[in-house]
Amino acid sequence: MDGMKLRYSRPAMNWSEGLPIGNGRLGAVIQGGIESEIWSMTEVTYWSGQPEEIESTSQGKADLKRMRELFFAGDYRQGEKLAQQVLEPTKKNFGTNLTLCDVKLRFNDEQGEQFGRELNLEDAIVYHSYKVNGKSRTREVFSSHADGIVVSRIRSEQSGGLSFVLGLEGRTPHFTTTVSDDGTIEFAGQATEDMHSDGSCGVLSRGRVKVVARGGTVVGEAGSIAVKNADEAIIYFAVATEYGRSGEDWTRESARQLEQAISKGYERLREDHVADYRKLYSRVSLELGSSVRSELPTDERIRMLMDGQGEDPQLFALFYQYGRYLMIAGSREDSPLPMNLQGIWNDGEANRMQWSCDYHLDVNTEMNYYPAETGNLAECHVPLMAFVEKLSVAGKSAAKAFYGCEGWVAHVFTNAWGFASPGWGYSWGMNVTGGLWLATHLREHYEFGLDSEFLRKTAYPVMKEAAAFFLDYMSVHPKYGWLVTGPSNSPENSFYIGEEESEVHHLSMGSTMDQMLVRDLFEFCLTSAEALDTDPEFREKLKQSISLLPPLQIGKRGQLQEWLEDYGEAQPDHRHLSHLFGLYPGNQVTPRGTPDLSAAARTTLENRMGRSDLEDVEFTLAMIAASFARLKDGANAHKQLTYLIGRLCFDNLFTFSKAGIAGAETNIFVADGNFGGTAAIAEMLLQSHAGEIDLLPALPEQWKTGEVTGLRAKGNAEVDIAWKNGSLIEARIKAYADGQTSLRHGKQTVHLDLEQGRVYKIDSQLRIV
16 A cells, blocks of 8 residues: 655755665664765674683582572572672673664765655665756665675666666774775775774675766775766675575675676566565555545654644554565564664664663563564564574573573573573563563464474474473472572562562572463473473473462562562652553453453553653653553553653654663654554454454554454464444454364354365354355
């Protein structure tokens, strides 16, 4: 549909106004206007740092026993002190993803007018257009997954009217260029910096830029490429890195790519790019009602939403499809790494901060992939699962070194090198279920696709080893007799032992998030082992352990407790809501299955939202929106999404984390808000986590009439829904596997036997027609 465009009538003056492109590995943010254009180039493996051996002073289970005795006795101060001594590693060459370089174009078009630029989500191409002396100038650029390069075509309607200079500017200290007379720039770089590593180590890169013109001349001069008096020019950009490679063949890869691309020609490159992209993007369409603002510039629409100037339902549809676009651009089946905090893009700001462009495992990386399955982009999920497999191998060393335990573990963050140790600050680094949280995506992928080979070869082996760790690691609480984790934290949060403000603590035994994740893990491993008819002794151990796990607790204030004990909240305004994992994205808390716990979860949300000092960063708003969707509260979900889009998005619809929170010095792009918001919109229209397919479970009144096609439900089904005036008109369910489910809309529910290959048309009364 024509409305799926980000449109602008003015130039992009900075990175946060630029438009992103990507092919799952090679990304760019396109900035500029009439006189200039900048491509901020990134490559997902361009990381500083290096692999390093784990160093630990821990005596394993002996130290764990000492720590636990202190916590069980109520001596939190000494327990945390001991944890700091034996479980806190030294920060070394952890590294960060870095910006590769800037491609800079300077045009001789000072007198241009009627400028416009757009990102068309239907073909994944950024366009610029304007006129000079009544003659059009057009520029288009895309990052091709089919051919692995970035390509741009620049045209002048006036014969010989195109002249520009192209240069490269490195964004890391070790960056060199060589210009050839034939219009080629060769470049080499190394990803080094001195905040997250020692400045001496990082991934090497080699690349080329080539300009081919029709008419006029192309010459290399003064370190740049000059195009003079041409009718048209094609720019080709290719780069390769040494990451995951051996030998020297990778250094010649970009030259081969450019040779093949030039031989292929621009039109075929463009056609193949669009076809490759659309086979994923076109699976889902979304209409949320008419918007008179659809033709307005996107930045104006954002400001009007922020100012409360009426409804713009199609802006929410645009935001949803933009999230799917970013997923396709940032993560493809063959991507060498998954998306990090900034996807595959990089503003140069995050890697200058303490939290860097890495993989945070306490919600951010997970949220990046929350919309993958529901949004019918299962292939885009694959890089994350491959990453988890590799991390599980590295995590075995961490499990032994720090805890003396079998299996694997990873903590609060990781990097391109498989870092699995605790973080170097015990107050936030002792997130013992960070790796497990990431691994839940294996379960999600299986439950949506029902791929038995994936379960047997990938999901079950990785999850079984995670379960082996927790079976070996957990201990019985002497007061309650429950099997608990710890010492660990509830991500980045803190508490008082009593109600009154006193000494702040971070570590405890059996945090709620840990217990939710471990229960899900054990139950998944048990049902998987039964389905695969394997590991009978392991199954019995799981059954016994599940029976000893603590129940979820409701606190004195009616809230879902964040910790095993009803501690006082030292940060009631905190941005993290990790203890609501069982509500979203998990399924341990549901309105119909656990009404009391659902009410407690609502109280938790309302308590946070009621704070004027709430740390309302991008992932928090996305999480709250998705949580309200799970509570069937479309009004509050819509309210949070309105705030997210209207107040926490840059002009290019990138979500940002606010200055002054979590160490951010400025408003800074973080991709999880885009993906979390996208996932929340899907949850408002379709849910399938509670053993049933629920149609329009949290439809807000602002989306009275609409249609969605192609959403995926668990059990390997695809769902289309149409509604009018807030009521279901019809739905279609395409079954890709045999199975049984319940179909729900509001208070209506029917049983449905699904047969692989059949399409079921459902009317407004849930009857098959």
